[in-house]
Structures are given as structure tokens and as C-alpha cells.
Amino acid sequence: MKNILVTGGTGYIGSHTVVELINLGYNVVIVDNLSNSKEIVLDRIETITNVRPKFYLGDIRDREILDKIFDENKIDCVINFAGLKAVGESVRIPLEYYENNIYGAVVLLEEMQKHKVYNFIFSSSATVYGDPTSVPVDETFPTGGTTNPYGTTKLFIERILMDLSKSDPNFNIAILRYFNPIGAHPSGLMGEDPNGIPNNLAPYITQVMVGKRECLNIFGDDYDTPDGTCIRDYIHVCDLAYGHVCAIKKLESKPGVVIYNLGTGKGSSVFDVLHAFEKAYGKPIPYKIAPRREGDVTANYTKVAKAMNEIGFIAKYNIDDMARDAWNWQKNNPNGYEKKND
Ligand code: NAD
Ligand code: WQD
Numbered sequence: 001m002k003n004i005l006v007t008g009g010t011g012y013i014g015s016h017t018v019v020e021l022i023n024l025g026y027n028v029v030i031v032d033n034l035s036n037s038k039e040i041v042l043d044r045i046e047t048i049t050n051v052r053p054k055f056y057l058g059d060i061r062d063r064e065i066l067d068k069i070f071d072e073n074k075i076d077c078v079i080n081f082a083g084l085k086a087v088g089e090s091v092r093i094p095l096e097y098y099e100n101n102i103y104g105a106v107v108l109l110e111e112m113q114k115h116k117v118y119n120f121i122f123s124s125s126a127t128v129y130g131d132p133t134s135v136p137v138d139e140t141f142p143t144g145g146t147t148n149p150y151g152t153t154k155l156f157i158e159r160i161l162m163d164l165s166k167s168d169p170n171f172n173i174a175i176l177r178y179f180n181p182i183g184a185h186p187s188g189l190m191g192e193d194p195n196g197i198p199n200n201l202a203p204y205i206t207q208v209m210v211g212k213r214e215c216l217n218i219f220g221d222d223y224d225t226p227d228g229t230c231i232r233d234y235i236h237v238c239d240l241a242y243g244h245v246c247a248i249k250k251l252e253s254k255p256g257v258v259i260y261n262l263g264t265g266k267g268s269s270v271f272d273v274l275h276a277f278e279k280a281y282g283k284p285i286p287y288k289i290a291p292r293r294e295g296d297v298t299a300n301y302t303k304v305a306k307a308m309n310e311i312g313f314i315a316k317y318n319i320d321d322m323a324r325d326a327w328n329w330q331k332n333n334p335n336g337y338e339k340k341n342d
Contacts, residue, residue, distance in 0.1 A: 001076035001119060001248055003027045005069065007060050007108065008081030009053070010037035012192045013123065013181055013237060017079065019048050019190070020241040026248075028053040029073050031060065032082065036195065038337045044189040060104040063111060070115035077119035077248055078112060080105060083153070086199055087295065090150035101153035102160070109164060118170040119251045121244060124158055124177045126233070126261065127151035131297040135231075135267065138303040139177075139259045147295040158259075165257045172254050174247035179233035179263030179302055181240045182273075183322035184329035191329030192237075193336030201270065202234075202322070205277045206330035208285055216285060218270050220292035225299060229270035233263035233301035236317035236325070246311035264315040265304035276323035 004021055008014045009030030015037075021028050022045070030042075030053050039055075046052040054073070058065035060082045069075070083101040084090065090097040105122070112120065129137050130145025146152045161173050182202035184191030197213075198204040207213045221228035243262045250258060268276075278285050307313040317325075 001252055003029070003074055003076045004248070005029050005031065005073070005075045005078045006081065007031050007078065008083065010034065010039065010041040010055075011081055013178070013240060014079075014081040015041050015045060015190050016185060016237045017081070017241040017244045018045055018053055019185065020238070020245060022049040022051045022053065024245055029056070029069065029075065030054070031056040031058050031065065031069060033057070033059040036084070038193075040337050041190065048185065048187055048189055060108045061100070063107060066108065066111040070111060070117060075115075075117050077121065077251060078108065078117060079121040079123075079244055080108060081123050083123065085150060087148045087150050088199060090148050090153075094149035097149045097153050102156055105157045106160065109160075113168065119172050119248075120161070121174045121176060121247050121251070122157060122161060124154045124175050125151065126177050126179045126263070126300055126302070128155045128158060128177060129300065132300055135299045136265065136301050136303040137261065139261055139306050162257055169256070172251045173257045174251055175257065175259045176243060176247060177259065177261045178240060179235050179261065179300070181237045182234050182326055183236040183238065183317065184325045185238065186325050186328070188328040188332040191326060191333065191336075193333075201273060202326050205274065205285060206326050209277065209281055209327060210330050210334045212334070214286065216274065216287040217290035218274075218287055219290055219296060221289045222292075223298045225269055227269050227271045230296055231267040231269050231299035231301060233266065234268055234273060234319055234322055235263050235315055236322045239264070239315040239317055243307070243313050246307070246313045250311045258310070260307040260311060260313070261302040261304075262307060262313065263302035263304065264318070265302055266318075267299060267301035268319050273319060273323070276319040277327065279320060280323040280327040
């Protein structure tokens, strides 16, 4: 499999995966509606790889553009990153989330079937485990109990993919449940560029470091964990990108539906992450303890055995590396992709 259609390929995880794919000799075609990313990402991809991927400005809900893409390119495999992902926003505008994410995936799959493209990789999330009864979680843990519409879109799409696979055995599908991707490309040319106030921990911290936010609010220090803050499995976005290559290789063996958790297997608290960023910064980062955030689970991290044994996936970066690269990106691009320096 050499020709990969990456939907959402100018987004945070998509762009890093595109670089990884190009570096490993894959031909990449991107479709993105730029609802949460910028075209300048293509320049950055080109600077890093010396290759400019073919880009279609378009929406995965638009059958015409998908027909055009599949007619003009021989696609072997589709990686579907396209989707809305802000948890809080999904509570406010659930229908937009269901329409964009679920309807979008359905249209994309229908178009794939029509054009006889049967390899599909789906960006799912550890959020499908809800509040796990114990940690680490493995892929056999029950899914459900999602705490917001965003998470529910991931859960429903997973179910749709299982049904599709049963009905049409031509399909080979990898469902990848990401834990907490953070970090940036080591070049400092690509990274996470959220709109407005960041919802997630790492981009919030880097915006404090660059002086855009006053201090980090730590959402609760009274959880039942060693330092009282929640525990997550942070994974470097470049490791995560490589996980998609492992999944492509797996699909070549025509496995039907396969599911992998992608994380490091190591749980880190909010304070652990803060301290990793302080190490990269060389000075303390201001913070205060704030109330708990609704919907947060105490701890979630993964067992790595299945991904390691079946697809050879091993994360090589630790949280110090993630913090160093995220800081390097933010420092070089204080306003994200908007302007290089200001
Ligand atoms: P992102 O917002 O940076 O990237 C998503 C991209 O998809 C954006 O470039 C956006 O413009 C595009 N897009 C959205 N809807 C589209 C549509 N209908 N048609 C075409 N393009 C569309 O997000 P990300 O962090 O790179 O996440 C990528 C995927 O991984 C998402 O599906 C997300 O839900 C999933 N995921 C992300 C995380 C995380 O913490 N970042 C964790 C688990 C899963
Ligand atoms: C991590 C920890 C917060 C911000 C979310 C989505 C999930 C997936 C990944 C998907 C928690 C704490 C955060 C802040 C804080 N997304 N925190 N102050 O909630 O594990 O997962 O992103 O696509 O679906 O739910 O990640 O980075 O928001 O939070 O104290 O300003 O940091 O309470 O313990 P989360 P996060």
C-alpha cells in the first residue's frame, strides 16, 4: 500500500502523520476543509520533507469532491482524521458534532465502497472507555459511558465500522484509540495550534510560557492519585504518527477490524507534565489550583502489549521530550501558524 488519502491532513495529528508517511516513501493526498487548520501547514510539510503533498480543499461530507479525489488518484488506504474534537463545544452544539463526525465518516465510507477502496484507519480516542474501572486499560475493556457528545461520536463510528466490516468483508479497518497526544515536530515547524483558549493541558501550558496566558489552572488536586491531580497517558505526536504506519502495514494482512490503543503505557499526573515543561523552560511556570473540571476521569493510561506484539508499535519519546518539542514549537511560533514571529 503506497497511496494514502489523509482526511484532516493539515490538522495537528494529520500533519505529523503526513510527514512520517512522506519520509517513509508513501504518496500522500490530503483533503481538509480547513475548519480547524491552515493551508500554510502544507508549506511546513514541504520544508520538512521536500515534498508537497497533493491537497484538495474540501469536506468529507461532500460526495462530489470525494468522487473527484478517488477518480483522480489511485488510493490504497484512507486515514480519517477529519473531525471536530473540542469536548466542551460538543456539549453546546452536539448536532454539529454528530453531523460532521458521524455523517462525514459514513459518506467517506460509502464513497470508498463505491470506488472499491477498502482500507480504512480511524482516529478514535481513549475517551470511548469512559471512566475505566481500573488502569491500565486494554482493548478488551468495555466501551461506552462517554461523558460528552464528542466522545459519543467516536463510540458510534466504531460501532458503524464493526457493522460495516460484518456486512462487507472486503473492508480492512484499524481503529486506533489515541490517549493524550502532545508535543510537536522536533524541527519546531509544526505543532498544535488551537483556536482561542486552549482546552487541553499542553497547549495551555505553552501559552502561559509564551506569555499569552497568566497562569495554568490545575483542575483539581484532590483526586485519589499520588499527588492529587489526574493521570493520563501522554504520547508524543510523532510517535502517534508512526503508529499509523504500523497500522497500514497491519492492514496489508487483511485482518478485518483491528483495534489498538496508542499510548506509552506510562501514566503522568498534571504536576508531572508541568514539571517536564518547567525543565524545558528552565524556570517555574505559574499555576493555581482550580475546581475540578466536569467529566474528567481520575486516571486513564493504556497497556501497550497488544500494539507492541501485533503491530510492533513502541513509543520512544517521554514527557520531557514532549515538553521540549512543544515548547520549541510554541517559542518559534508564539501565534501558531498565524505569523512566524511577532
Ligand atoms: P485537528 O482539529 O487539528 O485536525 C482535524 C482536521 O480535520 C482539521 O484540519 C480540520 O480542518 C479537518 N476537518 C474537520 N472536519 C472536516 C470535514 N468535515 N471535512 C474535511 N476536513 C475536516 O485535530 P487533531 O488533534 O489533529 O485530531 C485528529 C483526529 O484525531 C480527530 O478525529 C480527533 O477527534 C482525533 N483524536 C484527537 C485527539 C487529540 O487529543 N488531539 C485524541 C483522540 C482522538
Ligand atoms: C489532561 C489533564 C485536566 C487543562 C481530552 C479529551 C479526549 C482526547 C484528549 C480528543 C486533565 C488537566 C487540563 C487545563 C488542567 N481528545 N488540565 N488544566 O481531558 O484527558 O482528554 O483530550 O480528541 O477525548 O477529553 O486531556 O489535555 O484536556 O486534560 O488541569 O487547563 O489536564 O483536568 O486532568 P483529557 P486534557
